[in-house]
Amino acid sequence: MQFIKPDINIDFIGKRKIAYSLSGALLLITIVSLIINSGPKYGVDFAGGTVIQIKFHDPVSIDDIKKGLNAVGVKSSSVQTFGENKENEYLIHTDSLLTEDQAFSSKLQTELKSATGKESEIRRIETVGPQVGKDLREKAVFAIFYSMLFITIYISGRFELKWLLSGIIAGILSAAVYVFSLLNIGMLALTGIALLVATIFFWFLRLRYAMGAIVALIHDVGITLGIFSVLGKEISLPIIAALLTIIGYSLNDTIIVYDRIRENLKKYNKNPFDVTVNRSVNETLSRTILTSGTTLITVLSLLILGGGIIHDFAFAMTIGIVVGTYSSVYVASPILIEWDEYDKRKK
16 A cells, blocks of 8 residues: 655655754753663562552542551652542552552551541552562663664674674673673663664674664664653553564664665665665655554554553553654664765765
């Protein structure tokens, strides 16, 4: 199906400087926000503690809820609304490891009724120990790092036929990350450094397709994390699943464009490189809009109608689809052009 004229010629590449400025500004906001907030805000899955979901039959104030929590010994806690306001549901987060038995639930309901004057229903109580949370956090970061790394190996092998070279780089980086992880270095910082080193390796070894792909993936994940940090949203296991899905989705778009660039380099070998890249982006535009549009409609439906439990996952996916589609056009492809122009200046 093609609803865009095949001879369309939008000057995407000519606007790449504007796109660089926009991406740079968003990534700068991400870095500043993460520094100010001392990293992402982790949910109970990663930070450890207890989360309680409570539904009241009538509206209540958060201050009254906190009074009821203090009465059962939950001193340091955060309370926030959950879902739509008319549902009168609240999420309670605390660093304490609370019991999940019926006696505690009954006592909590009694004290909350005394403090608020309203009946309540405890929907769930989830407890995660601090060590379990730390292990989950490290595994989540490892999953994101290795997915990015091995994806770039595939890109390099497929488009530049340098399987052995990219495999050696991946092996060295994987071993280095494992060794340094034993030294109790923060996993988030360690992964960031490893990805930066990988990008430098790709540059000096002239793996331009791999470099374009990994920069685009860092761009997508970084901006998604930045928006979550700015909005004060928590990073939980479903969000990690969303980030991994975003990586795969963004890569799929990038491979489609790269495939068309490779085909057109043979077909229009006398055209300037930037003209060929822009033509390739335009030729895949119909497919990109259809894929992104239909996926976005589904994710927006989950975001609007899916309820509080799946809201943050759908929100992350919405950001990822938009940013991933944008990066395929304005990050991954233009990097090939910048590389080509660098080679011309060098000669």
